[in-house]
Amino acid sequence: MTKHWFKPEGPRRIIGIGSALVDILVNVDDAFVAQTGVPKGGMIYFDPPVIDRVLQAAQASPQVVPGGAACNTITGVARLGGATRFVGKKGRDDFGDLFEAELAQHGVETLLVEAPTPTGRALSLITPDSQRTMLTYLGASSEMVPDEVPREFFQECAIALIEGYLVYNDPLFRHAMQCAKEAGARIALDLASFTVVEENRTALEAIVAAYVDILIANEDEARAFTGCEDEVAALRRLTAQAELAVVKLGARGSLIGCADQVITVPAQGEGLVVDTTGAGDLWASGFLYGLVQGLPLARCGELASLCGYEVCRVIGASIPAEGWQRIRQKAAISPDGSGSKEVS
Numbered sequence: 001m002t003k004h005w006f007k008p009e010g011p012r013r014i015i016g017i018g019s020a021l022v023d024i025l026v027n028v029d030d031a032f033v034a035q036t037g038v039p040k041g042g043m044i045y046f047d048p049p050v051i052d053r054v055l056q057a058a059q060a061s062p063q064v065v066p067g068g069a070a071c072n073t074i075t076g077v078a079r080l081g082g083a084t085r086f087v088g089k090k091g092r093d094d095f096g097d098l099f100e101a102e103l104a105q106h107g108v109e110t111l112l113v114e115a116p117t118p119t120g121r122a123l124s125l126i127t128p129d130s131q132r133t134m135l136t137y138l139g140a141s142s143e144m145v146p147d148e149v150p151r152e153f154f155q156e157c158a159i160a161l162i163e164g165y166l167v168y169n170d171p172l173f174r175h176a177m178q179c180a181k182e183a184g185a186r187i188a189l190d191l192a193s194f195t196v197v198e199e200n201r202t203a204l205e206a207i208v209a210a211y212v213d214i215l216i217a218n219e220d221e222a223r224a225f226t227g228c229e230d231e232v233a234a235l236r237r238l239t240a241q242a243e244l245a246v247v248k249l250g251a252r253g254s255l256i257g258c259a260d261q262v263i264t265v266p267a268q269g270e271g272l273v274v275d276t277t278g279a280g281d282l283w284a285s286g287f288l289y290g291l292v293q294g295l296p297l298a299r300c301g302e303l304a305s306l307c308g309y310e311v312c313r314v315i316g317a318s319i320p321a322e323g324w325q326r327i328r329q330k331a332a333i334s335p336d337g338s339g340s341k342e343v344s
Contacts, residue, residue, distance in 0.1 A: 011156045012292040013083040015185070017149070017176045018070025018163030019141035020088030020112060021120040022095045024055060025063040025277070025316045028125045032058065033133050040127070043134040043193075051123045051135050058125070064095075065318050066102045067122055068141070069190060070163040072278045072317045076285025076307055078107040079324050080333060082292065085109040087153055089144040091119035096140070113148045115140040126315060130275050142168075146175035154183035158292045159214070161284070164192025167200045167207070177211040188214035189242075190284060197224035208241050214291075215242035216284055222247045231255060232262060246287065246301075248280055253305060256297050265301030268330075269309035278317025283308035286327075303331050 030040065036054055038044045055062060066075065071086055078084040086103060090096035090112050096119040103110050120139035124132045149172065154160060160180035166173040180187050189212045191197050197204060197217075204225065208215060215238050219231055226237035231247055232255065238245035239257035247255045251273075256263040286307035290300030310323040319327075327333070 011158045013085060013157045014074065014077050014159045014161060014288055014292060015085040015087065015154060015157045015180075016070035016074035016161045016163070017087045017166065018161075019068040019120055019138060019165060020071065020086075020090045020096070020099055021066075021068040021122050021136075021138070021141060022099055023065050023067030023277070023316060024051075024121055024123045025065070025275075026055065026058045026060040026123070026125060027315070028058055028060065028127060030127055033125050033127060036125070036133070036135065038125075038133050038135060040133050041131045043122075043136055046135045046137060048118060048121070048137050048139075051121065051137055054125075054135060055123055063316055064098065065316050066099045067317060068120075068163070069165065069192060069281050070161055071099075071103070072281035073161055073190070073284045073288070074108055075103060075106050076282045076319070077289045079319065080285065080289045080307075080327070082289045085111060085153070085157065087111045087149060089113040089115055089140045089148070091115055091117055091140040093119055095119035095121060111153055113144060115143055117143055124277060124316075126275055126277070130273055130312075132275065132277050144169070144172055146171050149176060149179065151179045151182060154179045154185055157183060157185040159188050159288055160185040161188045161190065161288065164190050164196050164204075167192075167196060167203055170203070173207065177207065181211055186213040187211050188216060188284075188288060190280070191215070191217040191221040191225060194218075194220035194224040197221050201225065205241075212242045213244065214288075215245045216248070216280075216287075217246065218248040218250070218280055235262060244297075248283055248308075250276075250279070254283070254301055256301050258297060261297075263298050263301060265298065265305055267309065268302065268305035269313075271313065273312045275315045276312055277315070278311045279308045281317060282311040282319065303327075306330055
């Protein structure tokens with residue numbers, strides 16, 4: 001199946017379209033989270049002054065890194081050696097400069113529109129049990145319009161990864177899907193969160209039926225989208241709507257479906273989980289990278305699990321150099337992205 005989709009002589013670039021955010025990561029205790037009024041493990045939108053006040057009250061040294069679901073995935077693909085491109089909108093400020101510089105440092109081609117509105121940010125409050133509670137300001141990232149995303153952005157791309165959160169910007173969401181399809185790219189949609197699915201199920205069903213080739217969900221998102229409690233049944237419902245579907249099961253591994261085939265992929269790695277931020281995004285990095293390299297689906301899933309595990313060993317969604325080295329050694333991938341073997 002993958003060889004039919006992605007021929008060796010064809011393009012292998014993966015483009016991501018989504019929110020250009022910076023993640024501000026701080027460690028706090030449960031009592032501090034309770035004081036914010038945000039339900040533990042949840043996410044609420046706030047204006048920058050509120051986020052700044054909460055950050056100041058935390059009295060901790062934050063870690064600031066590029067974020068956003070599609071950005072995390074695309075950066076992961078680049079770190080594996082894949083050809084990548086990211087499309088988003090940032091402000092003319094220090095956060096926007098940091099976002100662009102960090103992606104360029106990792107080899108991501110950035111096509112970023114600038115706006116006078118500040119760059120979006122997400123304050124992640126990480127408690128000792130590795131749960132994250134988020135205060136988010138979308139800023140410039142929410143203001144992108146179809147005219148700012150020309151069809152040329154999608155040329156020579158094998159996969160277009162569309163962030164599920166873009167469903168709230170319906171004109172851009174549909175425009176990106178149409179441009180990708182006209183350019184001959186396969187369209188991958190990550191369902192983002194179960195709340196996004198619950199609030200937009202009808203719209204998402206129509207989009208998936210019309211455009212999506214690769215549908216990525218975790219167990220909660222799959223349940224919300226299909227109404228099926230059983231995970232295999234949910235996967236089969238997903239594969240009835242998209243040619244290839246995935247249900248991520250966290251520490252239990254993942255399920256991959258294509259036609260009547262169901263592949264069970266075990267989780268990779270054993271050890272302390274520090275923070276689950278970006279676990280699903282980096283899982284998608286390994287999976288999509290494997291697809292464009294022509295790997296069998298089971299091996300794509302194993303590589304994905306390695307990436308998902310390594311990001312859980314650190315705070316935030318950025319795997320350090322030693323983590324990428326472990327992934328490459330396990331999968332026999334050289335720093336330039338060439339070569340691969342079955343993950344053991």
